[in-house]
Amino acid sequence: MNYDVKTVEEYLNAIPKDRRPYVEKLRDIIKENLPEGFKEEISYGMIGFVVPHDIYPNGYHVNPELPLPFINIASQKNFIALYHSGIYTSPELMEWFKKEYSERITTKLDMGKSCIRFKNPKKIPFDLIADLATKMTVKDWISLYEQKRNKIN
Template sequence: MDLNASSVEDYISKVPEDKRSAIIRLREIIRENIPKGFTETLNYGMIGYVVPHSIYPGGYHVDPKLPLPFINIAAQKNFIALYHHGVYANPDLLQWFKEEYAKLPLNKLDMGKSCIRFKNPEKIPFELIGTLVSKITVQDWIDLYESQLR
């Protein structure tokens, strides 16, 4: 779903009503729990949390003009997506997340490599997402990212 937004606030204002409150709450949870150093921005047409060039001047290897991405959230046509690059790059973190998710009385986990899909906005495990977000510092993410590039 391309919302053609110019800022995070503009993005939120364009999210369909049935998903807006969940996106707002997901954003709040991330902002409350993400370690210091990550910056909120609009990237790839989604709300993003990145390592800014001031901390990691090399940027993203695919396009060094872009900051190093870490987390994105988006309202898609049929779901809300949380893209967490740490679960893609760190098998231990992925395993932890799957085990913790399985303990919750929710639907089966719907997940791709880094994309966690929530088809029902009322069943997003916000507390678990907050814990997930807090588990990787900026330096941890840079180190993990660089180890994957080698």
């Protein structure tokens, strides 16, 4: 779902009240565990953690005026979503995540390319998301992003 908001606080106030505690906890876990350099802001209408222009002036290739996105959290119609660009671009990270998920969580992983869907917020594996957040620094993400971009061009 798209919310017409400008700040993270506005986003949190706009989502369904029953989801807010889970989205807030997910946000807090990510903020506490992300390596230094990522910045929290509204990105693509969601809570986003991005590489700001002062670190990566090129921005996002799709729209260079936007900072380079990394992780987004969204309250969608039927689930809470975590979008992780690093998982999408790093097969090693994807394999690590799938393995860890299967070892820690009894429910089936519901995942697209970069989107991890949590239909039951009570079953969000916050400890696994905390571990995932630590796996890639800003420098790592920029390097991987540029490698993948150069292969496309």
